[in-house]
Amino acid sequence: MGSPVxxxxxxxxxxxxxxxxxxxxxxxxxxxxRNMRQYGMLIALALIVVLFAIWTDGVLLQPNNVTNLVLQxxxxxxxxxxxxxxxxxxxxxxxxxxxxxxxxxxxxxMMVEHDVPWVLATLIALGIGAxxxxxxxxxxxxxxxxxxxxxxxxxxxxxxxxxxxLGSRSxxxxxxxxxxxxxxxxxxxGPDTNYHNxxxxxxxxxxxxxxxxxxxxxxxxxxxxxxxxxRSLFLAKCVAMAAAVLAxxxxxxxxxxxxxxxxxxxxxxxxxGFVMRNAVVxxxxxxxxxxxxxxxxxxxxxxxxxxxxFVNMGVLAALAGVxxxxxxxAGVPQAGVNFELEAIAAAFIGGxxxxxxxxxxxxxxxxxxxxxxxxxxxxxxxxxTDYQQVIKGLVLLAxxxxxxxxxxxxxx
Amino acid sequence: MTAGPAPAPPxxxxxxxxxxxxxxxxxxxDVTLTVARGEVHAVCGENGAGKSTLMKVLSGVHPHxxxxxxxxxxxxxxxxxxxxxxxxxxxxxIHQELAxxxxxxxxxxxxxxxxxxxxxxxxWNETLKHAAAxxxxxxxxxxxxxxxxxxxxxxxxxxxxxxxxxxxxxxxILDEPTAALNDADSAQLLRLIGELKEQGITxxxxxxxxxxxxxxxxxxxxxxxxxxxxxxxxxxxxxxxERIIRGMVGRDLDHRFPERTPYAGDPGARPALxxxxxxxxxxxxxxxxxxxxxxxxxxxxxxxxxxxLMGAGRTELAMSVFGRSYGRNISGTVLKDGEEIRTxxxxxxxxxxxxxVTEDRKHYGLNLIDTIGRNITLSAxxxxxRRGVVDEHEETRVAExxxxxxxxxxPTVFEEVGRLSGGNQQKVVLSKWIxxxxxxxILDEPTxxxxxxxxxxxYSVIDRLAAEGRAVVLISSELPELLGMCDRVYTMxxxxxxxxxxxxxxxxxxxxxxxxxxxx
Numbered sequence: 018m019g020s021p022v023x024x025x026x027x028x029x030x031x032x033x034x035x036x037x038x039x040x041x042x043x044x045x046x047x048x049x050x051r052n053m054r055q056y057g058m059l060i061a062l063a064l065i066v067v068l069f070a071i072w073t074d075g076v077l078l079q080p081n082n083v084t085n086l087v088l089q090x091x092x093x094x095x096x097x098x099x100x101x102x103x104x105x106x107x108x109x110x111x112x113x114x115x116x117x118x119x120x121x122x123x124x125x126x127m128m129v130e131h132d133v134p135w136v137l138a139t140l141i142a143l144g145i146g147a148x149x150x151x152x153x154x155x156x157x158x159x160x161x162x163x164x165x166x167x168x169x170x171x172x173x174x175x176x177x178x179x180x181x182x183l184g185s186r187s188x189x190x191x192x193x194x195x196x197x198x199x200x201x202x203x204x205x206x207g208p209d210t211n212y213h214n215x216x217x218x219x220x221x222x223x224x225x226x227x228x229x230x231x232x233x234x235x236x237x238x239x240x241x242x243x244x245x246x247x248r249s250l251f252l253a254k255c256v257a258m259a260a261a262v263l264a265x266x267x268x269x270x271x272x273x274x275x276x277x278x279x280x281x282x283x284x285x286x287x288x289x290g291f292v293m294r295n296a297v298v299x300x301x302x303x304x305x306x307x308x309x310x311x312x313x314x315x316x317x318x319x320x321x322x323x324x325x326x327f328v329n330m331g332v333l334a335a336l337a338g339v340x341x342x343x344x345x346x347a348g349v350p351q352a353g354v355n356f357e358l359e360a361i362a363a364a365f366i367g368g369x370x371x372x373x374x375x376x377x378x379x380x381x382x383x384x385x386x387x388x389x390x391x392x393x394x395x396x397x398x399x400x401x402t403d404y405q406q407v408i409k410g411l412v413l414l415a416x417x418x419x420x421x422x423x424x425x426x427x428x429x
Numbered sequence: 430m431t432a433g434p435a436p437a438p439p440x441x442x443x444x445x446x447x448x449x450x451x452x453x454x455x456x457x458x459d460v461t462l463t464v465a466r467g468e469v470h471a472v473c474g475e476n477g478a479g480k481s482t483l484m485k486v487l488s489g490v491h492p493h494x495x496x497x498x499x500x501x502x503x504x505x506x507x508x509x510x511x512x513x514x515x516x517x518x519x520x521x522x523i524h525q526e527l528a529x530x531x532x533x534x535x536x537x538x539x540x541x542x543x544x545x546x547x548x549x550x551x552x553w554n555e556t557l558k559h560a561a562a563x564x565x566x567x568x569x570x571x572x573x574x575x576x577x578x579x580x581x582x583x584x585x586x587x588x589x590x591x592x593x594x595x596x597x598x599x600x601x602i603l604d605e606p607t608a609a610l611n612d613a614d615s616a617q618l619l620r621l622i623g624e625l626k627e628q629g630i631t632x633x634x635x636x637x638x639x640x641x642x643x644x645x646x647x648x649x650x651x652x653x654x655x656x657x658x659x660x661x662x663x664x665x666x667x668x669x670x671e672r673i674i675r676g677m678v679g680r681d682l683d684h685r686f687p688e689r690t691p692y693a694g695d696p697g698a699r700p701a702l703x704x705x706x707x708x709x710x711x712x713x714x715x716x717x718x719x720x721x722x723x724x725x726x727x728x729x730x731x732x733x734x735x736x737x738l739m740g741a742g743r744t745e746l747a748m749s750v751f752g753r754s755y756g757r758n759i760s761g762t763v764l765k766d767g768e769e770i771r772t773x774x775x776x777x778x779x780x781x782x783x784x785x786v787t788e789d790r791k792h793y794g795l796n797l798i799d800t801i802g803r804n805i806t807l808s809a810x811x812x813x814x815r816r817g818v819v820d821e822h823e824e825t826r827v828a829e830x831x832x833x834x835x836x837x838x839x840p841t842v843f844e845e846v847g848r849l850s851g852g853n854q855q856k857v858v859l860s861k862w863i864x865x866x867x868x869x870x871i872l873d874e875p876t877x878x879x880x881x882x883x884x885x886x887x888y889s890v891i892d893r894l895a896a897e898g899r900a901v902v903l904i905s906s907e908l909p910e911l912l913g914m915c916d917r918v919y920t921m922x923x924x925x926x927x928x929x930x931x932x933x934x935x936x937x938x939x940x941x942x943x944x945x946x947x948x949x
Contacts, residue, residue: 237822241841295818295821296817296818296819297811297817297818298817300803300807300819303796304796304799304803307796307797308795308796308797310792310793311787311792311793311794311795312807313754314752314754314785314787314793314794315775315807315808315861316775316776316779316865317807318776374796374798374799375798
C-alpha cells in the first residue's frame with residue numbers, strides 16, 4: 018500500500034457513529050443469524066454434553082466412555098457423511114442400512130466360510146458397495162426414477178439379499194486384523210508417559226492445522242474487506258477451539274489413544290469436506306441441489322454427478338457395514354436396521370435442507386454426534402430405549418423446526 | 430376531515446401516509462393512494478418502488494400493526510389481520526404468480542376456500558352451475574370441469590378473475606396481469622377489466638406497460654423509492670408516456686438505448702453461427718412441430734433480433750440449439766464459423782463457444798440459494814480451478830471484477846443471489862455467461878421484469894459485447910428494444926420464420942405484421 022494511512026478498513030455499512038460495542042454485537046448477531054443452523058447445533062451439542070456430564074456425574078466425559086462414544090457412533094457418522102452429500106444433491110437414500118447389512122454379511126461369508134484374507138475381503142466389500150451404488154445411481158440418474166423409490170426398492174432388495182445369504186445364522190468370528198478396524202487403536206510410541214504419545218502428537222498437529230486455517234481464512238476475508246469478528250472475539254474463538262481440541266486429545270490419550278475408526282472418520286471428514294468445499298465436482302453437487310435446471314443449462318453434467326454421488330454413498334455404506342461387522346465380530350441378518358433413518362436424521366439435524374443445495378459434511382458430523390451423545394447419555398442415566406426414541410424424535414423436529422422458524426423470521 | 434368543499438364523491442379507498450419497514454430496508458416511506466369509486470386505477474413504478482409491498486399492506490398479507498398509516502375502505506378504518514379479513518370486505522388481490530391448483534378443475538379452483546357446502550359436504554350441482562355462470566361472465570368458454578393444467582396462462586388469468594368475482598369483489602387488485610400473456614390474451618383481459626368497471630367493480634392494476642395504462646386506466650399513481658410521486662388523470666393531455674417515465678425514474682429518459690454504431694462488417698462475411706433447416710418437435714405431443722424448418726445466421730459484431738408472439742417458438746429454437754435442452758426429434762444442422770458442429774449436450778455447446786442466457790432466470794439461470802460469486806463461475810469453473818480444485822481466491826477475484834464492471838448492486842460477492850433485485854440478478858446471469866467466454870450469445874428476454882435504469886445498463890453491456898466482436902442473438906417481446914438494439918430482426922410465427930428485416934426497414938408495424946403472418 019505504501020500510504021501512511023491506517024490500514025484499518027472502512028466499515029462497509031455507513032453506520033451512524035455510535036458506541037463500538039453495539040456495532041460489534043450487531044455484527045456478531047448477523048454472523049450468528051447467517052450460520053444459525055451450524056452455530057445453533059454446535060451450541061446445542063455443547064449444552065447436551067454439559068447436561069449429561071452433570072447428570073451422569075461426569076461419567077459421560079470419562080476417557081473410556083468418550084472412546085466408547087466414538088466407537089458406537091462411527092458407522093452412523095460414516096453413513097451421515099455420505100447421506101449429507103446425497104441430500105445436498107437433492108436426493109435421498111433409504112437403502113444404506115440394508116446395504117451395510119448386505120456388505121457385512123458378504124464379509125462374513127467370504128472370511129469365515131471361504132477363508133478369504135481380510136484385506137481382500139474388505140476391498141471386495143467396498144467394491145460391492147460401489148456396484149450397489151452404481152445400480153441405484155443408474156436408475157436414478159440415467160433412467161430418471163425418483164431416488165426415494167429406487168432406494169426404497171434397494172432397501173428391500175439388499176435386506177432380502179442379506180437374509181438369503183445368511184438365513185437366520187449369524188456368522189463369525191472374524192480374523193483379528195479385520196476386528197481391529199473397529200476395535201483397534203493406534204500403536205503407542207516413544208517413552209512411557211501417562212498418556213498415549215502418538216495421540217498427543219496427532220492432537221497437537223490437528224490444533225496447529227486448525228488454527229492456521231482460521232488465521233488464513235481471517236486474513237483472506239480481511240483482504241476482501243469483508244466483515245470479520247473483531248480481534249478479541251477471534252482470539253476467544255481460537256482459544257475455545259484449542260481448549261476443545263486439547264481436552265478431547267487428553268481424554269483419548271489418557272485411555273488407549275486414538276481408535277483406528279476415529280482416524281478413518283477424520284480422514285473422511287477432511288477429505289469429503291475438502292471435496293465438497295473446494296473441488297469442482299463438489300460445487301456441481303451444490304449447484305444441482307440448489308437448482309437442477311439452471312445447473313444443467315450451465316453445463317454441469319447432471320447425470321454423471323448424481324450417478325457418482327450414489328456410487329460414493331454405496332461405498333460409504335459398505336464401509337459402514339465393514340466397521341459394524343468388525344465391531345460386532347459377526348455377520349447377522351438384522352444388522353443395520355434403521356441406520357438409514359439415523360443417518361438421515363443426522364444430516365437434517367446438521368443443517369441439510371429437504372429441497373437440497375444446503376449443508377456441510379461437518380454439519381453431518383455434528384448432527385450425528387448430537388444423536389450419539391443423546392443415545393449414550395440417556396443410556397448412562399438409565400432412560401429406556403422407548404423414551405430414547407421419543408426424545409430423539411422431538412430433537413429432530415425441534416432442530417428442523419427451529420431452522421424453519423429462523424428462516425421465516427429473516428425472510429419476512 | 431370532511432370540512433373542505435368536496436364536490437367529488439368520496440373515494441372508495443384511501444391509503445394515508447403508509448410506512449412499512451423491513452429489517453434493514455424501508456420499503457414504503459410515505460405512500461398515499463386515493464382510488465375513486467368505479468375507476469380503474471393504475472399504479473406504476475420501477476421494480477423495488479414499493480408497488481407490491483403497498484398491495485400486500487392493502488390486502489392484509491402484511492397485517493395491521495406491521496405498518497404505519499391508515500387505510501380507509503368504503504369510509505371505514507380497516508385493520509386487516511390477514512387476507513381472509515380483506516377478502517371479507519371485498520378486496521381481492523390476484524398475484525403475478527397465479528395461485529391456482531393445476532390438477533383441480535376450474536370449478537373447484539373458483540370456489541377453493543369458498544366452497545358451496547353444507548356442513549362440510551360440497552354441493553357439486555350448485556358449484557358447477559355457479560362456476561359456469563362466472564366463467565361466462567369473464568368470457569371464458571371452457572367447461573367448469575376442465576383441469577386448470579389443461580388451459581393456457583391467459584385463460585388461467587381469467588379463472589383467477591372468476592374466482593375473485595365468486596368472492597363478491599368490490600376492489601380487484603391485479604399485479605402485472607399481462608406480464609405472461611400474449612397480445613390477444615392481454616387485449617381480452619383489458620377488455621374484461623373495462624366490462625367489470627361498468628358493473629361497478631373498482632380495479633387497481635399494477636403494470637409496467639405504459640400503453641396498457643393508457644388503454645384501460647382512468648388515473649395513474651406513480652411510486653418511486655417507496656414514495657408517491659404524483660397521481661395523474663390518464664385522460665388529461667399533459668399525461669404523456671414521457672411524463673410517466675420521468676416520474677418513475679426521476680430523470681428524463683431521452684436515451685432509452687445506448688448510442689449504437691450499426692454493424693459495419695462485410696454483409697457477406699462468414700457467419701459465426703448458422704442454423705440450417707432446424708426442426709423441433711414438442712417433447713410430449715410429438716406430432717407437433719414447435720420449430721419448423723428455421724434457418725438463420727449471425728455474424729461477429731452483429732446483434733440479430735428474433736421477434737415473435739408467445740408460442741412462436743423462439744425460446745424453443747434457442748434451447749434446442751443449445752445442447753438439445755428442449756424438444757424431441759430435432760433435425761437440422763448447426764455451423765460455427767462455417768463448419769458443422771455437434772451441440773447435442775450443453776457442455777458441447779459451451780465448448781463451441783455458445784452461451785444461452787435464459788428468459789427465466791429464477792428457474793433456469795440461477796442457484797438462488799448460492800452466492801453471487803459461485804453463480805458467476807458455475808458455467809466455467811475449470812477456468813478458476815486447477816486439477817479439479819477450485820481456487821477460491823481466484824474465484825473471488827473474478828467475481829469481484831464482474832461485480833464492479835457490471836455494476837451489480839451488492840456489498841460483496843458473497844451475498845446470496847436470491848436477495849438481489851431482478852435487474853441485479855440478470856446482471857449476475859449475464860456475468861456468468863460472459864465469463865464463460867463465448868463467441869455467440871443467445872439472449873432470451875434479457876430485460877424481462879427489470880426496471881428502466883437496469884435495462885439501460887444491460888443494453889450497454891449487449892452493445893459492448895457486440896463491439897468486442899461477439900455475435901449476439903437477441904430474443905425479445907419488446908419491439909422498441911429490438912428496434913433500438915438490432916442490426917437485423919428475424920420474425921417468427923407458429924414455429925416458422927416469417928421474415929428477415931434490416932434495421933433500416935424495421936418499424937413496429939412491419940415487425941408486427943410479420944409476427945402475425947400465418948403461412949400455414
